[in-house]
Amino acid sequence: MQFGIFTVGDVTPDPTTDRAPTEAERIRATVAIARKAEEVGLDVFATGEHHNPPFVPSSPTTLLGYIAAVTERIILSTSTTLITTNDPVKIAEDFSVLQHLADGRTDVMLGRGNTGPVYPWFGQDIRQAIPLTVEHYGLLRRLWREEVVDWEGKLRTPLQSFTLAPRPLDGIPPFVWHGSIRTPEIAELAAYYGDGYFANHIFWPASHTRTMIELYRKRFEHYGHGTPEAAVVGLGGHVFIRPNSQDAVREFRPYFDNGPVYGHGPSLEEFTSLTPLTVGSPQQVIDKTLGFRDYAGDYQRQLFLVDHAGLPLKTVLEQLDLLGGEVVPVLRKEFAVGRSPDAPDAPTHQSLLRARDAGTGPQTPQTPQTPGS
Known part of the structure; x- marks a missing residue:
């Protein structure tokens, strides 16, 4: 099982000092955090993608390419790559380059994005979010897997005799996670292709997460990829840890109360009781995280x-x-x-390469022809 951290890259004033880092300081801090994650033995560092203040990670593969040069082991991923507003050709190119720079230690998490103005900034219509996701991802898969692509869809200009350069490292595309907070169609899409499903999991109660993961596992089996236990699941979470739980709550409270996401809503105590947020001692974090398996299964x-x-x-x-x-x-x-013996390890470039060479790699279902059938 892989453990790691993800960042949303927000530039937020410290409520205890009223000082906000500069954008340059925040970007450099993100690199320091990734390097520290590797140093302490974590497996994954992931960054989000945002195109508006107060966030800085507008170019995730640029950031991850730099981090690749100053790390050796940690897997570099996104916690959101916008499949809706990014062009699939550019996603394919960027991640192929990143694969080569990072010697394969990269994968990608696709998402729709939740910031409405971003869609027209990139020439898209938020009302087409789900159709864009399905069409763009279908093209992205072909770009990574076919030498010459002729393609025509409804929401993008056609491609004729297009060849991706560079090709994916070793002919193995990056493993894809489909990230979602609340949308069943995304769980369906992940299941159809036999990809990973990542439940962001930081805002919603356990009952919602259980429903989404059970849907994904059931449909993963329906599309012929294996048992429900063989599906590949990831979870998000949010922690603040101090050796003493009282110190953790006292220190984190002003950050929670004034945070751009959590602040000015339910209290810290209410939020930790209703969601996966854990503020406390190492043992409390251990206990609550182990409880995720009660409703997510082996992930x-x-x-x-x-x-x-x-x-x-x-x-x-x-x-x-x-x-x-x-x-x-x-x-x-x-x-x-x-x-469960049916629960696989998290895919890596090397494990996918071994499976491909052994003839046991995942196969995209030939029928039905569209997700949801």
């Missing part, structure tokens, strides 16, 4: 948000020391206990 990737809402870099790095030193080693051990 493959767990990512935590640790740098949101204006937390200073020093505090974030301390979070990573606790996560890597006291939390994740226990989670690795405990999640292995009683794990």
